[in-house]
Amino acid sequence: MILILLHGSRGEIPSKPIAATILPFVKPNDGVQTYPEDQKNNLPVFTMNYPRIQIPFEITLWVLLASFAKIGFHVYHKITIWVPESCLLISIGLIVGAIMHSVHEEPPAVLTSNVFFLYMLPLIVLESGYFMPTRPFFENIGTVFWFAVVGTLWNSIGIGISLFAICQIPAFGVQDINLQENLLFSAIISAVDPVAVLNVFEDVSVNEQLYIVVFGECLFNDAVTVVLYNMFSFVAEMPVVEPVDVFIGVARFFIVGLGGMAFGILFGFVAAFTTRFTSKVREIEPLFVFMYSYLAYLVAELFAISSIMAIITCALTMKYYVEENVSQRSCTTIRHVIKMVASISETLIFFFLGVVTITTDHEWNWGYILFTLLFAFVWRGLGILVLTQIINPFRTIPFNMKDQFGLAYGGLRGAVSFALAFTLPDTIGRKQLFVTATIAVILFTVFLQGISIRPLIEFINVRRTNRNLETINVEIHCRLMEHTMAGIEDLCGQWSRFYWKDKFMKFNNRILRKILIRDGRAESSIVALYKKLELQNAMEILDTASGNISAAPSIVSLSPNVELLMTKKFLAADLRNIHDILSKNMYKIRERTVAYRGKHALPNDSQTREILIRRHATIRRSLRPRSFQSSNVPRTHKYFSLPAGKSLESRFDAARWHYTDDHETLSEVAYPSQRSRFGKPARSSSSKAMIPLHRLGTLEEVPSTDVLNEESSSTGQGVFRTNSSYSDSRVPHPRRLYSLFDDNNSELGHVVLIQLRDWPHQEPSQGP
Amino acid sequence: MGSSSSISSAHLLRLYDRFESLDRDNRGCLSPDDFEALGGLAMNPIGGRIMEAFFSSGQDTVDFSSFVRILAHFRPTDRNRNKEGAQQELPSSRTRKLKFAFQLYDMDRDGKISREELLQVLRAMLGLQVTEEQLQSIAERAIQEADLDKDDAISFDEFKKSLEKTDIDTKMSVSFLK
Numbered sequence: 001m002i003l004i005l006l007h008g009s010r011g012e013i014p015s016k017p018i019a020a021t022i023l024p025f026v027k028p029n030d031g032v033q034t035y036p037e038d039q040k041n042n043l044p045v046f047t048m049n050y051p052r053i054q055i056p057f058e059i060t061l062w063v064l065l066a067s068f069a070k071i072g073f074h075v076y077h078k079i080t081i082w083v084p085e086s087c088l089l090i091s092i093g094l095i096v097g098a099i100m101h102s103v104h105e106e107p108p109a110v111l112t113s114n115v116f117f118l119y120m121l122p123l124i125v126l127e128s129g130y131f132m133p134t135r136p137f138f139e140n141i142g143t144v145f146w147f148a149v150v151g152t153l154w155n156s157i158g159i160g161i162s163l164f165a166i167c168q169i170p171a172f173g174v175q176d177i178n179l180q181e182n183l184l185f186s187a188i189i190s191a192v193d194p195v196a197v198l199n200v201f202e203d204v205s206v207n208e209q210l211y212i213v214v215f216g217e218c219l220f221n222d223a224v225t226v227v228l229y230n231m232f233s234f235v236a237e238m239p240v241v242e243p244v245d246v247f248i249g250v251a252r253f254f255i256v257g258l259g260g261m262a263f264g265i266l267f268g269f270v271a272a273f274t275t276r277f278t279s280k281v282r283e284i285e286p287l288f289v290f291m292y293s294y295l296a297y298l299v300a301e302l303f304a305i306s307s308i309m310a311i312i313t314c315a316l317t318m319k320y321y322v323e324e325n326v327s328q329r330s331c332t333t334i335r336h337v338i339k340m341v342a343s344i345s346e347t348l349i350f351f352f353l354g355v356v357t358i359t360t361d362h363e364w365n366w367g368y369i370l371f372t373l374l375f376a377f378v379w380r381g382l383g384i385l386v387l388t389q390i391i392n393p394f395r396t397i398p399f400n401m402k403d404q405f406g407l408a409y410g411g412l413r414g415a416v417s418f419a420l421a422f423t424l425p426d427t428i429g430r431k432q433l434f435v436t437a438t439i440a441v442i443l444f445t446v447f448l449q450g451i452s453i454r455p456l457i458e459f460i461n462v463r464r465t466n467r468n469l470e471t472i473n474v475e476i477h478c479r480l481m482e483h484t485m486a487g488i489e490d491l492c493g494q495w496s497r498f499y500w501k502d503k504f505m506k507f508n509n510r511i512l513r514k515i516l517i518r519d520g521r522a523e524s525s526i527v528a529l530y531k532k533l534e535l536q537n538a539m540e541i542l543d544t545a546s547g548n549i550s551a552a553p554s555i556v557s558l559s560p561n562v563e564l565l566m567t568k569k570f571l572a573a574d575l576r577n578i579h580d581i582l583s584k585n586m587y588k589i590r591e592r593t594v595a596y597r598g599k600h601a602l603p604n605d606s607q608t609r610e611i612l613i614r615r616h617a618t619i620r621r622s623l624r625p626r627s628f629q630s631s632n633v634p635r636t637h638k639y640f641s642l643p644a645g646k647s648l649e650s651r652f653d654a655a656r657w658h659y660t661d662d663h664e665t666l667s668e669v670a671y672p673s674q675r676s677r678f679g680k681p682a683r684s685s686s687s688k689a690m691i692p693l694h695r696l697g698t699l700e701e702v703p704s705t706d707v708l709n710e711e712s713s714s715t716g717q718g719v720f721r722t723n724s725s726y727s728d729s730r731v732p733h734p735r736r737l738y739s740l741f742d743d744n745n746s747e748l749g750h751v752v753l754i755q756l757r758d759w760p761h762q763e764p765s766q767g768p
Numbered sequence: 769m770g771s772s773s774s775i776s777s778a779h780l781l782r783l784y785d786r787f788e789s790l791d792r793d794n795r796g797c798l799s800p801d802d803f804e805a806l807g808g809l810a811m812n813p814i815g816g817r818i819m820e821a822f823f824s825s826g827q828d829t830v831d832f833s834s835f836v837r838i839l840a841h842f843r844p845t846d847r848n849r850n851k852e853g854a855q856q857e858l859p860s861s862r863t864r865k866l867k868f869a870f871q872l873y874d875m876d877r878d879g880k881i882s883r884e885e886l887l888q889v890l891r892a893m894l895g896l897q898v899t900e901e902q903l904q905s906i907a908e909r910a911i912q913e914a915d916l917d918k919d920d921a922i923s924f925d926e927f928k929k930s931l932e933k934t935d936i937d938t939k940m941s942v943s944f945l946k
Binding site for chain 2: 139208209396397471472473474476477478479480481482483484485486487488489490491492499526527530533534
């Protein structure tokens with residue numbers, strides 16, 4: 001009974017009478033429960049229950065530790081230029097592992113192969129797949145698959161056979177490893193690892209072709225690795241290999257590879273289809289992206305087909321359609337979360353790699369390991385050489401020797417090999433040796449090649465890329481070129497990739513988009529890019545808008561004197577005018593304080609979701625031939641989005657910018673008159689000079705908004721009162737125009753962001 | 769056909785076969801209807817312009833040498849890498865490709881892409897997907913980005929400059945013309 005009580009009391013508060021009786025015989029258990037001093041049953045004031053939270057707690061601590069390490073690296077930023085982050089993380093891991101080893105602690109049991117493959121790897125691969133640049137990828141898809149499949153095969157078989165040959169030499173003492181085991185081991189270490197490679201290549205901006213081929217190769221060689229691994233591990237237990245097994249292996253490869261892709265595409269389409277209907281549940285939209293990708297991964301694992309390919313194709317397929325269906329916010333959230341979890345996952349992997357290196361039992365064999373290193377290097381180099389020769393004629397831009405060097409040298413091994421080594425069946429006698437050799441190869445490639453690749457690439461002058469800013473020009477011209485090439489190919493009667501791309505785009509527009517995208521309108525990438533660029537410009541304007549306009553270099557640089565005068569002039573006095581006019585036209589401004597709408601609703605931003613700039617003056621200028629020169633248009637008019645006298649409908653009827661949900665919102669910026677008159681083309685280029693363009697992912701909520709209630713009497717003051725009871729239903733007006741006034745009201749008026757809401761039709765009241 | 773644009777004889781043969789098959793009335797040269805008979809080209813948004821490029825010198829037929837000469841624009845460039853590592857191919861080839869693309873815009877051959885010409889191309893490419901206003905805005909933005917001398921049109925140099933960071937060769941090469 002005492003035993004039972006002892007056992008039962010480990011984690012619980014003992015029942016009171018029994019505790020009293022057994023207390024003298026029971027020592028307190030390890031930190032679980034502090035018994036009251038006296039024999040009475042007082043409520044314990046301070047209790048500790050560690051085992052209950054142990055696992056989540058330790059996970060959190062490890063994650064934090066790894067993240068601190070990451071922060072720490074950037075304190076001295078020069079380091080990260082020369083040493084890729086992966087190396088640093090492994091080093092820290094090594095240190096921590098050494099500490100743990102010296103105090104004889106075991107590494108956290110959470111790091112098992114299962115955890116790696118089921119939780120960590122999918123996140124990293126999802127990120128790679130989601131952010132893969134699709135256009136270059138599809139242009140190089142042949143090369144990618146060629147290297148991934150044939151390259152990996154070449155490597156594994158080459159290394160395996162040469163290692164087997166080495167094993168025959170008695171001097172190394174590894175004669176007990178037979179061919180199958182060697183092949184198994186070589187399959188493990190020939191897998192180029194996406195995590196390590198990306199980490200290194202990110203900082204070295206090689207040309208796009210090279211990048212995409214290396215990137216694609218390491219993502220897609222998983223199919224081959226999985227097949228080879230399974231095949232060889234199966235075969236390693238068999239005494240004899242028959243030719244029929246080889247054929248089965250090949251068949252299996254196709255099933256694995258194509259099956260993975262098929263699952264990925266299937267789940268991608270389902271995800272896209274689901275997001276078509278999520279307009280009312282915006283808050284959980286990102287969830288679908290994650291769940292479907294993860295599901296694709298798990299289902300693929302279920303059938304032992306290539307889960308990495310599944311999740312990548314899922315992400316690729318999904319991205320295109322989902323990003324059109326979900327709201328801007330969800331889009332940002334998705335991107336951010338993916339990046340975040342991938343980053344954590346990657347950090348942890350490298351970290352644990354370091355830790356486990358110290359804490360596992362190693363078996364070292366100089367000969368075997370050194371030759372492994374040698375062969376890994378040699379065979380990769382040879383493989384790249386031979387394969388490039390074969391495929392160069394098929395490429396539009398052949399790889400030159402320097403590119404090939406980059407390809408070969410960039411073949412880093414990493415965590416995937418590591419995890420695979422740990423999952424080796426224990427029936428293999430020399431498992432420890434394999435593990436040690438794998439770790440050695442990984443450390444060697446990551447440290448040596450990772451650190452030296454940057455200077456080497458610069459030294460031999462591999463073609464670099466220019467991470468160019470996107471411009472609408474480039475997009476338009478590229479589109480033109482694609483059409484041209486499709487036409488030329490038609491003319492020559494040869495079907496090549498432009499033809500297929502064209503076909504696919506037509507199919508896409510006609511069928512797929514109608515099914516998978518909510519409002520099914522085909523949107524050209526030109527228009528999408530235009531919107532995106534405008535949005536970025538809008539954000540830039542807002543960033544500089546908090547200062548005063550005369551400080552903005554773009555304005556000042558244009559025609560200094562006149563502009564400054566005009567700027568200062570119409571601030572205070574015209575404010576009242578503007579105010580009257582605006583309220584007469586029923587402009588409405590977004591609330592400053594977000595109305596609370598319930599726990600699960602996101603802040604009410606349905607009216608003011610997106611900000612797009614319309615250059616009214618320039619539009620008007622282009623529509624009315626060259627009449628902008630006239631200076632007798634009253635200054636106040638320039639605030640309006642409409643030319644005087646026109647009605648709202650005609651201008652904005654068809655302007656449906658469809659980022660958001662059913663109520664289209666269109667925001668416009670009317671520049672102050674100076675800008676319209678003098679703000680000629682230099683605006684965009686100068687604003688670029690001021691601020692680097694943000695990626696869309698960093699879109700932030702605009703902080704400074706005021707509310708002007710249309711029912712409140714206009715006061716002409718700069719500060720507008722908030723109206724917390726603003727509700728849509730009470731104001732059934734058509735074509736609401738919402739204005740967003742700058743917070744810094746003393747310099748008000750240089751930016752007015754106006755939003756247009758597409759309401760049911762009614763005649764608006766006329767302006768002044 | 770100059771030496772810088774010489775195509776291998778195998779490819780030439782193939783092109784000649786194609787030329788013959790396009791030339792339905794066997795006159796030894798192509799007329800506009802021959803081009804239009806090509807379904808794909810007819811459906812191409814800028815098919816008409818491509819056609820125009822072949823008939824550029826004012827004639828209304830295209831003989832084989834002109835056919836090949838124009839197509840030779842799309843050969844992949846045979847580049848040698850040099851120290852800079854940037855796109856340093858033979859300047860003529862890239863320039864020729866760019867010139868071809870430029871001419872697709874510049875229908876009136878005045879050496880500039882005016883706003884109207886740009887709008888026409890955009891309208892053709894984007895078609896019914898966008899409103900007139902969006903087109904205007906896009907064209908406006910495009911001109912603002914590229915127009916450095918503020919003449920409200922894009923000259924060939926400005927065109928080239930706006931594309932200086934783009935890999936034209938990948939985009940405008942057909943591999944079977946090597």
